[in-house]
Amino acid sequence: MSTDKKQLAPFIHTEKNAPYIYMTILASLVPCIVCGIFYYGIRAAVLILFCMAAFVFTDSFCIRITHRRTNRDYFDLSSLVEGLILALLLPPDTTLVTALVAVLFASVITKQMFGGAGCNIINPACAGRLFVELVMPSSVQGFSYGEQNSRFAVMSLIFQKEPVQVPGYSQFSLAELITGNYPGMIGTACFICILVGGVFLTLKGTMRLYSPLSYLISLMALYPVYSLIVTKTVSFDGLLVYMLSSGAVFVAVFMLGDLTTMPSRFASGVFAGIVCAVLTIVAKPFLSPMVSLLSPVLAVNFLAFVLDFFSKTLSRRKIRSREVDVS
Amino acid sequence: MADRRLYSFYRGLFTGDVLNFSKRSPFVKEIMFERIYPSKIILPMKMHYGIPAKPVVKVDDYVRIGQCVGMPEKGSFSVPVHSGISGKVTDISEIVLPNGIRTPAVTIVSDMKRARLESVKPRSGFSLSAKEAIGIIRDAGICGMGGEGIPTAAKLRRARTEAVQDFLVNCLQSEPYSTSDLVAITEYPDYVVLGACACARAVGASRCMFLISENRKEQRKALANSIEKIRNEFKDLTFDIKLFRERFPQGYYRLVARALYGKNLALGETIEKTCKAVLFNCSTMLACWEALADNIPMMSRIVSVTGDASGGHNMLVPIGTPVSELLSNAQDIKNGSDRIVWGNCLTGIEIKDAENTPVVKTTSVISVVRRTDVPRTPCIHCGLCSECCPMNLSPNTIYEMLNQGLRQKAAEEGARECIACGSCSYVCPAGIDLTNSIARFAGEGRIIEVNSLLDNSGAELKPSDDLEAAYVGEASLLEDYSDGEEEGSKASPDAIVLPFEKDKKV
Numbered sequence: 001m002s003t004d005k006k007q008l009a010p011f012i013h014t015e016k017n018a019p020y021i022y023m024t025i026l027a028s029l030v031p032c033i034v035c036g037i038f039y040y041g042i043r044a045a046v047l048i049l050f051c052m053a054a055f056v057f058t059d060s061f062c063i064r065i066t067h068r069r070t071n072r073d074y075f076d077l078s079s080l081v082e083g084l085i086l087a088l089l090l091p092p093d094t095t096l097v098t099a100l101v102a103v104l105f106a107s108v109i110t111k112q113m114f115g116g117a118g119c120n121i122i123n124p125a126c127a128g129r130l131f132v133e134l135v136m137p138s139s140v141q142g143f144s145y146g147e148q149n150s151r152f153a154v155m156s157l158i159f160q161k162e163p164v165q166v167p168g169y170s171q172f173s174l175a176e177l178i179t180g181n182y183p184g185m186i187g188t189a190c191f192i193c194i195l196v197g198g199v200f201l202t203l204k205g206t207m208r209l210y211s212p213l214s215y216l217i218s219l220m221a222l223y224p225v226y227s228l229i230v231t232k233t234v235s236f237d238g239l240l241v242y243m244l245s246s247g248a249v250f251v252a253v254f255m256l257g258d259l260t261t262m263p264s265r266f267a268s269g270v271f272a273g274i275v276c277a278v279l280t281i282v283a284k285p286f287l288s289p290m291v292s293l294l295s296p297v298l299a300v301n302f303l304a305f306v307l308d309f310f311s312k313t314l315s316r317r318k319i320r321s322r323e324v325d326v327s
Numbered sequence: 328m329a330d331r332r333l334y335s336f337y338r339g340l341f342t343g344d345v346l347n348f349s350k351r352s353p354f355v356k357e358i359m360f361e362r363i364y365p366s367k368i369i370l371p372m373k374m375h376y377g378i379p380a381k382p383v384v385k386v387d388d389y390v391r392i393g394q395c396v397g398m399p400e401k402g403s404f405s406v407p408v409h410s411g412i413s414g415k416v417t418d419i420s421e422i423v424l425p426n427g428i429r430t431p432a433v434t435i436v437s438d439m440k441r442a443r444l445e446s447v448k449p450r451s452g453f454s455l456s457a458k459e460a461i462g463i464i465r466d467a468g469i470c471g472m473g474g475e476g477i478p479t480a481a482k483l484r485r486a487r488t489e490a491v492q493d494f495l496v497n498c499l500q501s502e503p504y505s506t507s508d509l510v511a512i513t514e515y516p517d518y519v520v521l522g523a524c525a526c527a528r529a530v531g532a533s534r535c536m537f538l539i540s541e542n543r544k545e546q547r548k549a550l551a552n553s554i555e556k557i558r559n560e561f562k563d564l565t566f567d568i569k570l571f572r573e574r575f576p577q578g579y580y581r582l583v584a585r586a587l588y589g590k591n592l593a594l595g596e597t598i599e600k601t602c603k604a605v606l607f608n609c610s611t612m613l614a615c616w617e618a619l620a621d622n623i624p625m626m627s628r629i630v631s632v633t634g635d636a637s638g639g640h641n642m643l644v645p646i647g648t649p650v651s652e653l654l655s656n657a658q659d660i661k662n663g664s665d666r667i668v669w670g671n672c673l674t675g676i677e678i679k680d681a682e683n684t685p686v687v688k689t690t691s692v693i694s695v696v697r698r699t700d701v702p703r704t705p706c707i708h709c710g711l712c713s714e715c716c717p718m719n720l721s722p723n724t725i726y727e728m729l730n731q732g733l734r735q736k737a738a739e740e741g742a743r744e745c746i747a748c749g750s751c752s753y754v755c756p757a758g759i760d761l762t763n764s765i766a767r768f769a770g771e772g773r774i775i776e777v778n779s780l781l782d783n784s785g786a787e788l789k790p791s792d793d794l795e796a797a798y799v800g801e802a803s804l805l806e807d808y809s810d811g812e813e814e815g816s817k818a819s820p821d822a823i824v825l826p827f828e829k830d831k832k833v
Contacts, residue, residue, distance in 0.1 A: 007671075008676075008677075008760070008763045009668070009673060009674050009677075009762065009763075010752050010753045011668050011673055011675070011694070011696045012503065012672045012673065012696055012699075012753065013699065013701045013755075014753055014754050015754075016711075016754070017701060017702050017756045017757070018757050018758075021417040021707070021756055076704075115705075115707055116705060116711075118704075118705050118708050118757070119705070119706075119708070227714050259709035260708050260709060261708050264709070264711075264713050264714060265714075312719075312721060
């Protein structure tokens with residue numbers, strides 16, 4: 001018999017490795033990018049590229065100074081994904097400084113401080129966006145119609161414009177809301193593009209459906225509660241407008257469908273989706289739209305481990321009750 | 328016959344979606360199934376669960392096909408070993424099998440005359456008691472061919488002691504690429520069914536169930552036809568074909584118990600005691616009927632030579648055939664740098680020395696797979712390993728605990744339940760070798776479970792000094808499988824009459 005060192009089983013591996021997963025997420029976001037650039041022109045493209053590059057640079061810098069990575073042949077695509085999602089959550093007329101602040105917070109505080117790719121407890125893009133929303137609220141109000149400015153205007157990336165009061169979304173037609181032709185974030189406006197991305201991720205098996213579905217269904221079911229708090233009447237009026245314009249679908253697909261920060265078990269995933277929806281509905285009358293949308297996501301991210309633990313414990317309670325002997 | 332309900336356990340790998348299993352057309356199968364006559368065989372004396380047999384031949388002895396070359400010592404838990412070729416014994420020496428087992432082995436060089444023992448011929452007109460039938464199976468050296476290698480006679484005796492009601496025939500071959508059991512059913516369905524019937528009667532079962540994947544329509548049809556043919560001969564038995572979803576590793580006995588009876592067997596629990604059922608591999612049933620009807624000892628088996636670097640061959644080979652002989656007959660293996668795996672590519676063991684590595688009684692597949700480097704990235708905590716673990720564990724959590732030395736915590740997380748199926752390592756996007764770390768921990772101190780799924784966790788890491796301890800450990804675990812001599816069976820009131828007329832050949 002040979003005494004050479006041999007590899008142990010298994011000898012085959014699924015093609016769905018980490019770079020593949022991140023590549024599919026990048027691919028699924030392409031429709032949103034195209035749509036954003038189509039409506040808002042070159043400034044959206046620059047903002048997207050800037051956020052991605054800044055995220056990659058910050059991550060690389062942190063890894064270098066902490067001497068964390070040893071495997072140099074692997075390029076961490078998670079930085080690109082998170083930078084991209086963060087950019088898509090920004091209004092088109094956001095300055096690069098604001099974007100940089102969001103990226104620094106997302107990368108350094110929420111990702112690298114917890115150990116880097118895969119170790120983050122909360123979604124970095126979500127945390128970064130929420131941070132600038134809370135700390136610099138006036139700097140993330142750069143909403144505009146796509147056709148309001150020239151597609152080649154880039155000054156808004158440097159000089160901050162006056163905050164824009166977004167008109168009520170109920171003024172827009174259904175076609176405008178579905179196609180994303182209304183003042184909103186770069187990537188969250190077009191319902192069709194988000195849906196295409198979600199379907200793509202589902203088909204590729206790189207998204208768990210139970211949290212997004214339970215979130216969206218709960219959100220629709222609980223909408224009358226919001227209506228009750230605001231108008232004192234129980235009704236579904238404005239539900240469709242809210243679902244199409246608030247970015248809830250984007251959050252559902254690209255944040256609640258995330259493999260890393262969301263629960264991995266069916267029961268806990270469904271529960272997390274419901275909890276997220278409840279928190280969103282409760283927070284919506286009292287907080288700004290973006291805060292009420294993103295803060296529940298972070299809350300659920302924090303809960304993910306606990307939910308998974310309890311879900312597993314319940315399903316394995318019989319086994320855990322047995323005596324365990326370890327020498 | 329076959330009810331429409333689909334049985335399965337929760338989780339596992341969906342074969343259709345995740346693994347590229349070999350799906351061969353009937354046309355290809357006819358070409359690919361061939362019989363191999365090797366120039367030499369290496370017969371290890373330990374190919375089963377138990378202690379090694381003792382060689383009863385000497386160097387330069389001439390042996391014929393079917394001749395016993397290894398006998399168990401009296402009172403020991405072992406099975407005899409028979410030669411599948413005729414020729415001269417050239418060497419008797421100790422070898423180490425890829426799974427770390429050190430055993431004496433008899434090397435026989437073929438004279439290509441294919442001389443058989445005269446006694447190896449169809450048995451004519453017989454009436455056997457249960458004990459006689461079990462005795463024949465024991466003397467034929469039959470052990471579980473699905474991977475466990477437990478002597479079949481001992482398992483039948485235990486089933487008889489436990490008064491099982493259901494006799495389960497495992498026709499679920501869900502390992503990637505391998506199709507040897509399916510070929511056994513396709514080619515010899517009557518033998519499989521008759522073997523199952525005879526053994527079911529021997530253990531006193533009232534129901535005979537064939538467990539098969541829903542996708543294997545051809546094999547299902549073959550089994551159904553065979554059952555119809557012999558139904559009138561075995562009126563005391565009821566027959567059933569249970570359809571299962573094709574998932575890996577569906578054939579494991581604890582998962583069968585979960586799917587079929589809804590019972591979660593704990594470590595140490597047996598399917599016989601808890602479910603009043605006994606589970607045998609279909610190839611084992613084929614070998615049993617060959618022994619009962621044709622007096623053929625276990626000296627050959629069907630082996631798949633397959634993998635992503637091979638086209639998929641099934642060969643009927645004598646036990647002990649060197650792997651290199653199989654590979655030389657698989658013409659489409661082109662690349663010399665491919666991995667050769669002794670077993671299936673999720674749980675098997677890579678071999679370097681194919682010349683001196685034999686096919687043993689539990690080898691159902693030799694896999695030839697391409698060398699691919701999986702990019703190793705940090706764990707992204709995606710939970711895909713937890714999603715697919717058939718034992719409902721959280722491999723990533725356990726892996727971290729073991730890495731940090733939290734063995735007690737890992738055990739509390741259920742690490743001891745690991746069956747080393749390889750699913751978690753297969754799906755891990757970060758390319759982390761979860762299986763070996765967890766299975767090694769799970770395998771400490773429980774030899775029978777380690778053996779249950781062709782586990783290789785200790786193959787490279789177990790020092791040779793531990794092998795003796797392993798033998799002692801195995802012997803101490805055998806109280807349930809007592810292999811004592813049976814007495815006077817001719818006048819047994821529970822005699823079974825096998826459905827043969829005088830000189831009728833099956």
